[in-house]
Amino acid sequence: MKYFSQPAGLGHDGLQRRELLSLSAGLGLSFVLPGLPGRAAEKRGSERATSLITLWMHGGPSQLETWDPHPGTAIGGPTQAIETTIPGTQIAAHLPLMAEQLQHLSVIRSLVSKEGDHERGTYFVKTGYRPDPTVRHPAIGALVPYELKSSSLEIPAYVSLGEGQWPGRGGYLGDEYDAFRIFDPGQGLHNMRPRVGDRRQDSRIEGLSMLSQSFRRGRGQLADRTMHQRTVEQALTMMNSDQLKAFEIEEESETTRKQYGDTRFGRGCLVARRLIETGVRSVEVSLSGFDSHANNFEAHQNRAAELDPAFAALIQDLRARDLYDSTIVLCIGEFGRTPRINPLDGRDHWPTGFSTVVGGGGLRSGVVIGETDPTGENKDPADPIKVQDLYATILSQLSIDPDKELMTPIGRPLFLCEGTPLPQLLRS
Amino acid sequence: MFKRLKIYGPALVLLIGLGALVWTTAFPTVEARIADDAPREIHQPHRDVIEQVNSWYEQSWQSQGFVRAKFADDLTILRRLSLALHGTVPSLEEIRRFEADRRPQRLALWCQEMLADSRYGDYFAERLTRAFVGTQQQPFLVFRRDRFKNWIAEQIQDNRPYNEVIREIIGKEGLWTGDPATNFVTHAVNDGDIDENKLAGKTVRAVLGQRIDCAQCHDHPFADWKQQQFEQLAAFYGQTRISPFGVTDDPKAVYEIEDTRTLEDRQVSPAVPFNPEWKPESGTRREQLAAWCTSPDNRRFARAAVNRIWAQMFGKAWSEGAPYYARIDDLPDPEPDVEVDPIPLDMLADAFVESGFNVAEMVQTIAALDVFRLSSATDVPDDELKEHVDHWAVFPLVRLRPEQIVGSMMQATSIKTLDQNSHLLTRTLRLINENDFLNEYGDLGADEFEERSGTVPQALLRMNGRLFGDSIKPNPLNATPRIAIAAGSPEVLLETCFLTCLTRRPSGAEAQYFLNEWTEQNNQKSGGQAYDLYWILINSPEFSWNH
Numbered sequence A: 001m002k003y004f005s006q007p008a009g010l011g012h013d014g015l016q017r018r019e020l021l022s023l024s025a026g027l028g029l030s031f032v033l034p035g036l037p038g039r040a041a042e043k044r045g046s047e048r049a050t051s052l053i054t055l056w057m058h059g060g061p062s063q064l065e066t067w068d069p070h071p072g073t074a075i076g077g078p079t080q081a082i083e084t085t086i087p088g089t090q091i092a093a094h095l096p097l098m099a100e101q102l103q104h105l106s107v108i109r110s111l112v113s114k115e116g117d118h119e120r121g122t123y124f125v126k127t128g129y130r131p132d133p134t135v136r137h138p139a140i141g142a143l144v145p146y147e148l149k150s151s152s153l154e155i156p157a158y159v160s161l162g163e164g165q166w167p168g169r170g171g172y173l174g175d176e177y178d179a180f181r182i183f184d185p186g187q188g189l190h191n192m193r194p195r196v197g198d199r200r201q202d203s204r205i206e207g208l209s210m211l212s213q214s215f216r217r218g219r220g221q222l223a224d225r226t227m228h229q230r231t232v233e234q235a236l237t238m239m240n241s242d243q244l245k246a247f248e249i250e251e252e253s254e255t256t257r258k259q260y261g262d263t264r265f266g267r268g269c270l271v272a273r274r275l276i277e278t279g280v281r282s283v284e285v286s287l288s289g290f291d292s293h294a295n296n297f298e299a300h301q302n303r304a305a306e307l308d309p310a311f312a313a314l315i316q317d318l319r320a321r322d323l324y325d326s327t328i329v330l331c332i333g334e335f336g337r338t339p340r341i342n343p344l345d346g347r348d349h350w351p352t353g354f355s356t357v358v359g360g361g362g363l364r365s366g367v368v369i370g371e372t373d374p375t376g377e378n379k380d381p382a383d384p385i386k387v388q389d390l391y392a393t394i395l396s397q398l399s400i401d402p403d404k405e406l407m408t409p410i411g412r413p414l415f416l417c418e419g420t421p422l423p424q425l426l427r428s
Numbered sequence B: 001m002f003k004r005l006k007i008y009g010p011a012l013v014l015l016i017g018l019g020a021l022v023w024t025t026a027f028p029t030v031e032a033r034i035a036d037d038a039p040r041e042i043h044q045p046h047r048d049v050i051e052q053v054n055s056w057y058e059q060s061w062q063s064q065g066f067v068r069a070k071f072a073d074d075l076t077i078l079r080r081l082s083l084a085l086h087g088t089v090p091s092l093e094e095i096r097r098f099e100a101d102r103r104p105q106r107l108a109l110w111c112q113e114m115l116a117d118s119r120y121g122d123y124f125a126e127r128l129t130r131a132f133v134g135t136q137q138q139p140f141l142v143f144r145r146d147r148f149k150n151w152i153a154e155q156i157q158d159n160r161p162y163n164e165v166i167r168e169i170i171g172k173e174g175l176w177t178g179d180p181a182t183n184f185v186t187h188a189v190n191d192g193d194i195d196e197n198k199l200a201g202k203t204v205r206a207v208l209g210q211r212i213d214c215a216q217c218h219d220h221p222f223a224d225w226k227q228q229q230f231e232q233l234a235a236f237y238g239q240t241r242i243s244p245f246g247v248t249d250d251p252k253a254v255y256e257i258e259d260t261r262t263l264e265d266r267q268v269s270p271a272v273p274f275n276p277e278w279k280p281e282s283g284t285r286r287e288q289l290a291a292w293c294t295s296p297d298n299r300r301f302a303r304a305a306v307n308r309i310w311a312q313m314f315g316k317a318w319s320e321g322a323p324y325y326a327r328i329d330d331l332p333d334p335e336p337d338v339e340v341d342p343i344p345l346d347m348l349a350d351a352f353v354e355s356g357f358n359v360a361e362m363v364q365t366i367a368a369l370d371v372f373r374l375s376s377a378t379d380v381p382d383d384e385l386k387e388h389v390d391h392w393a394v395f396p397l398v399r400l401r402p403e404q405i406v407g408s409m410m411q412a413t414s415i416k417t418l419d420q421n422s423h424l425l426t427r428t429l430r431l432i433n434e435n436d437f438l439n440e441y442g443d444l445g446a447d448e449f450e451e452r453s454g455t456v457p458q459a460l461l462r463m464n465g466r467l468f469g470d471s472i473k474p475n476p477l478n479a480t481p482r483i484a485i486a487a488g489s490p491e492v493l494l495e496t497c498f499l500t501c502l503t504r505r506p507s508g509a510e511a512q513y514f515l516n517e518w519t520e521q522n523n524q525k526s527g528g529q530a531y532d533l534y535w536i537l538i539n540s541p542e543f544s545w546n547h
Helices: A013-026 A096-104 A118-127 A140-147 A198-216 A220-225 A228-239 A242-247 A254-260 A264-278 A296-320 A387-397 B002-026 B047-064 B074-086 B092-100 B106-116 B118-133 B145-157 B162-171 B180-186 B196-208 B227-237 B285-293 B299-314 B344-354 B359-368 B382-390 B402-412 B424-441 B456-464 B466-472 B479-487 B490-502 B508-520 B526-539
Strands: A051-057 A081-083 A090-092 A105-112 A158-161 A180-182 A282-287 A327-333 A352-360 A405-407 A413-415 B240-243 B246-249 B256-258 B265-267
Touching: A051 A140, A051 A264, A051 A296, A081 A096, A090 A096, A096 A105, A096 A296, A096 A352, A105 A387, A118 A140, A140 A158, A140 A282, A140 A387, A158 A264, A180 B456, A198 A220, A198 A228, A198 B508, A198 B526, A220 A228, A220 B382, A228 B456, A242 A264, A254 A264, A254 A296, A264 A282, A264 A296, A282 A296, A296 A327, A296 A352, A327 A387, A352 A387, B047 B344, B047 B359, B074 B092, B074 B106, B074 B118, B074 B299, B074 B402, B092 B490, B106 B118, B106 B359, B118 B145, B118 B180, B118 B196, B118 B299, B145 B180, B162 B180, B162 B196, B162 B285, B162 B299, B180 B196, B180 B240, B180 B246, B196 B227, B196 B285, B196 B299, B227 B285, B299 B344, B299 B359, B344 B359, B402 B424, B402 B466, B402 B526, B424 B456, B424 B466, B456 B466, B456 B526, B466 B526, B479 B490, B479 B526, B490 B508, B490 B526
Parallel strands: A051 A282, A051 A327, A158 A180, A158 A282
Antiparallel strands: A081 A090, A105 A352, A327 A352, A405 A413, B240 B246, B256 B265
16 A cells, blocks of 8 residues: 655655655654564564453443343343353353353453443543543553553554544543544545645645744744644654554455454454554454443344454454464443343443453453342342452553552652452463 | 527526536635724723733732743734634635724724624534533434524623523523523433433533532542532432423422432432522522522632633633643632632632623633733743743643634635625535534544644544545635635735635745745646645644644
């Protein structure tokens, strides 16, 4: 793919790339000039960079229709359960492919939160901190690329795929750690091609650089804080990068694409795998439509039709490519749904005792933590797990110290995560 | 032949008509004139307060060793005013008229005139709508955001006292279509029930400029808000009901909540957290709450209103030094005895109350302050810049909101002013383009006054996006070819492009740079030169940032 077409008579991609680099250097575009491609997939064992894929279930999925069914009970509704590859553990029957893969993951059925509002709940579960008017916390997805920087990456290190409403943000780490959003993954990237030939584009960039310097006069640090010039430089680097191919799925076989499912979420999971392979540290793939205040069961069946093949294919694919041990996969939403079924055949918000599935990255698999009351009378689950503890586990598994303190703009140091790693999930 | 004419005649007429419409849209006449009936005398409200605030800042800078930036030139202030009040950069037509205006104090007069333009009502209304009902269109059926916004636009344009508008928003009964203010209540409908907590939180944030939401679950860790106070405030909405006949209040209804500790229902009676004497005994619970919130004695209300207008003008909320307070709805508690050492926010709040909660006058007052007219460039050392900005000794750089970006871009690519007098076709195209652009650029929602830097997707959209690209291409519908044809010389072309995009003329060095470039590219036509220059100007930081 040629984003910067070369001057007449030069027909080699490499030369074209070099020209861009020398032009960038000549113009004082200080953004890291790309190094050699450092595909994660080319490294093995401890050399391989660790990454996080978060499958974000937007709207709050029902634990009873996913990872914690209670068939045959008053709260269970019509949802049936099937056996999984974790002996004695059942999940909802409309997730048969995941039932096969479950042995490679662990299930927590007792996550607890105090946030029952979508926006606040999303903030809490994405950051591990409750909303606080004095400071905006970074999402765990932003902490990973912040702590595990990659010098060879020419595309954003934190990517959000799909239509989720509140993609992870960098918070006090800075807007440069906000997730780079692709609304419809695998369908081509917008705005990556200059609209004029390369000579004209070069002259435009030169003019732009001159104007940026002129604006910086007398504003110095303030102009730098706008990140305007830096984002332009990053965009130019990205436009010319071979790593952009990670966002495309045409190279994948039809079988692979079918396996993931030709849905926005399915394509998102496939792109997520490709991004991780390329060296991206954190990817969030969103699946919407779980806010089932009415017709809960139909809604979840429809969501499962997208979730099941994509999630299962992702696990299989990561394993087949020897990427699973370096990639943590987390499937989670902002809260669960009430055991009580409302008159509209729906379930409402339920931040107490909801479920998540996590695995990969060297975490222990086949573990099931927590239990909810099959009668629904007892609100609190057995062995309640804090979201903070889950994140402390994930961070420490990714070799990031959750107890590390960062100074925030309000002059108050904050821990990366306020939790304690869960020994059940860590290999001794 | 007549038969053919009969067939093709109407089509021909239609074609000619359409052609004429397109032509007049693309090539309007540029008139540099001042209307004969334009006011000669300026009505500058609150002159004494302006002096008081100016001198407070002068003393504050002196005592802390800050060096005030020089005053910005008039065109820069015109740009700030236009962005704050109309959401776009001024048009070339407006710039020409402004430059031809020889009236003394023309900036104050232009501010006055801008407030009379319906773009002011529309733009301010969108900001207030966000504060009260957010950006979502849901819940369907019972919530009409467009009605709410249009109603606010009318109130702003008519300059209705702000306290009356707020009282109606909190306390109005009726149907969401016929009584648009009721949409504040209906936006908080969840599964057919009204979410009293959401309404209480929003009321405190949008009306009193503070955050009480934390107290929903526990006592507020910093401010003096208790969980019980939150519940009691929510109880003011506890008798509100929604039915096919609209929003009503049932005086017999009892407000019960589930106790988070015992999990049992308990009754909560409404009560205000302080100064109950401001609350009238008569009226519905919501009307009582509305009257208490908007009482002339309730300093939080006037401070929050002034802060909101301030944020609209500067692009960021008022603060004094500590960035912690820079959020629009997170003001510190007012000092108990404000007479002792009033801060600018209190001075302006007092003036606001005295004026009968006159929003337009407060806009004019803030626009006349020295701090609004300072340059964003200065000679102070780099490491002291941030602190200077935090104390308003230098005008802040603030990222334009997406609507301002797309509005400015569309205005810059049209010579004539885009307003309510523009062709319907032009206005429709603008609306469609704006919506597409906002989706891609990323809307900040209700957090729009947060400090944010630029992002890579935004840079890509500006550099390579369809809307920008198509709007500046040298085709007959765009301004670029007309500017190029009318310019006559490269110097005039350069100056015109700078004025339309950046509301200023090029510096000597900039002019020299571009003229040299154009001489070297001697095969480039002037249309192409304008196309490239527009791309450069629109992608420059100066275009995307209020300065």
